[in-house]
Amino acid sequence: MPRIDLITATPLASAIKRKSWIAIVFLVIEYLIKVAAIGIVPENRKTGSSFAWLMLILFVPVIGLPLFLLLGSPYVRGRRHKLQGEMNDLITSQAKTHPLSEQYTRDIPGVDSIVAANRRLASLPLVTGRNEGLHGTYDDAIREMARAVDEARSTVHVEFYIMAWDDTTDVFFTALADAVKRGVTVRLLFDHIGTRGYPGYGEFKRRLTAAGIQWHPMMPIDLLHGRWRRPDLRNHRKLLVIDGRRGFMGSQNMIDSGYLKPKHARVGRHWKDLNIEVTGPIVDSLSAVFAIDWYTETNEAVPFEAYDPDDDVASSDRHDGAFQLVPSGPGFPTEPNLRMFVSLMHRAQHKLIITSPYFIPEDSLLTAITTAAYRGVEVELFVSEQADQFMVQHAQRSYYATLLDAGVKIYLYPKPTVLHAKHFTVDDEISVIGSSNMDMRSFALDYEIMLLGFGASLASELRTIQDGYRSASRLLTREAWSKEPWYRRYVDNVMRLTSDLQ
Structure with a gap:
């Protein structure tokens, strides 16, 4: 041994x-x-x-x-959280419900409590306003916004998630530059991460400065100057306010419809959006949202009230509906947009028509939609046949079987177009339109705005838009879905798990 x-x-x-x-x-x-x-x-x-x-x-x-x-935390902290609370209290104390607005909801059972919840959670009241038209053609919508800017006399407030000064948007930015030359104050906000990833970002900022436009990035991440925050918390809002009297909002970013990406150009992919143009007291609500975001980024206070509700009491012919703007995002832990969506869908009695580009519903929303279908409500869902994001596309597909089994009609808008509009109607009398997708990100991680509307004008126009989607889309049947290969469903289910990481 x-x-x-x-x-x-x-x-x-x-x-x-x-x-x-x-x-x-x-x-x-x-x-x-x-x-x-x-x-x-x-x-x-x-x-x-x-x-x-x-x-x-x-x-x-x-x-x-x-x-x-x-x-891990879906909410903002510190200064932003404090400012949001202070501004919510200020708006609640100053903004008043318009005396004529309640006449539009008087004959719609159950909506008073939803309006009250929106006010409690997001501060803004129900007011009157006029729907000046829906803009569903991408380039025409930009030209309409430019036209409105050309008529500006005092202020133009611009806020979009993504911006680029390209051939398509040149008419809009040129209108802003011309407005500055006329003595109009132009304030502009864009999301820092949302915008900087697109071609010409540096030149875009230089051109804004040269035009005399006051601009600031929202939710900026600038380590050299000590500015850091969660990179996945973004400002996804899209709005334009002219002189505090005319407003635009919706789903469309201020960039070419192909988003300046070669991969989209190769397959002919373009975005299809929908915006609404409004006048009347509802514009004050848009102004208030911009004022909060501007103050948060700049510490400069700007006025947000142009209308005195008492001025319009005797002139109801100037209004064709009641509206309530519902802001949401990381500064609103109660998720006002999700609660409004769920409440309205549970209230549906006859028809519920939904358009959402990224449809990855939270459990309560999925339950509300399928329950409506089981109750006998005619439920239609319009989504893109092919989304522009791999993970989102597959996560969205993972819900199709549950929806189809409940009797929901799923319409696939043909590729390569991305149906990016975000709106729904309830019983042809309640309308919702804005920037929020029906996914976890829009409910908790992104700042959004949605417009709740009561009145025949908006519901009728949205119905026409929805009819156009239906005629262009392919109806997905349960039989066709059952033939999907197992490996695609496997990927769908894996991607579904990632949607909950918020």
Whole structure:
């Protein structure tokens, strides 16, 4: 039997012992992280989101924990949270319900409580206004906004998630530059991350400055100047206000309909959007949203009230509907847009028609939609045949079987067009239109605005738009869906899990 040299064996044994202790320490830390996560992650978080985060942390803690620490909270904190609360209190105390607005909701059962909830959660009141028209043709919508800017006398307030000064949008930015030359004050906001990824970003900023336009990025991330925040919290709103008297809002960004990407040009992909133009007291609500966002980024207060409700009491012919603007986002932990959507869908009695480019519904929303269908409500859903985002496309598809089984009619708008409009109608008498998708991101991570409308004019125009979608789309049947290959459904289900990481 060979003799063991204790002098050489001792260092080896010590090294093995040290490695064992290191492994034990790491194992203990890993389990402590997992145990802590089980009690911390679900706090004030939806069940689906909690499970998604816990799965990531428990199975891949080295990735899951840093991601949760970086992205785990869907709400803003600190200064932005404080400012949002202060401005909500200010708006609640100053903005009044228009005396004539309630006549438009008097004969619609159940909506008074929904309007009251919107006021409590998002501060803005029900007011009157005039629908000046829907703009559903991309380039024409930009030209209509430019036309309105050409008539500006005092102020133009511009806020879009994505902007680019390209051949398509040149007419709009030229109108802004001309307005400045006339002495009009032009204030402009764009989302920093949303805009900077598109060609010509640096030149875009230089041209704005040269034109005399006051501009600022929203939710900026600038490490060199100590500006940092969660990169996935964005301002997704789209609005334009001229002189506090005329407003535009909807789903459309201020960029070419192909988004200046070669991959879209190769397949002929363009975005199809829908905007609404309004006048009357409802424009004050749009002005208020812009004023909050402008003050948050610049510390400059701008007025947001141009109408005195008492001025219009005797002139009801100037209004063709009642409207309520519902802002939402990381500054609104109660998710006002989601609650409004769910409440209205539960209220549907005859017909519910939904258009959403990224349809990944939260559980309560999916339940509201399918319950409406089971109750005998005619439910139609318009989505793109092929979305522009791989993960979203497959996550959205994972809901089709449940919807089809409930009797929901799913219409696929033909590719390569991306149906990017965001709106729905209830019983041909309640209309909702704006910037919010029906997905987790729009409910919690993005600042959005939706317009709730009561009145025949808007509902009738939206019905015409929906009829156009239907005639151009392909109806997805349960039989056709059952023939989808298993591997696509597998990918659909995997991508569905990622939608809850918020």
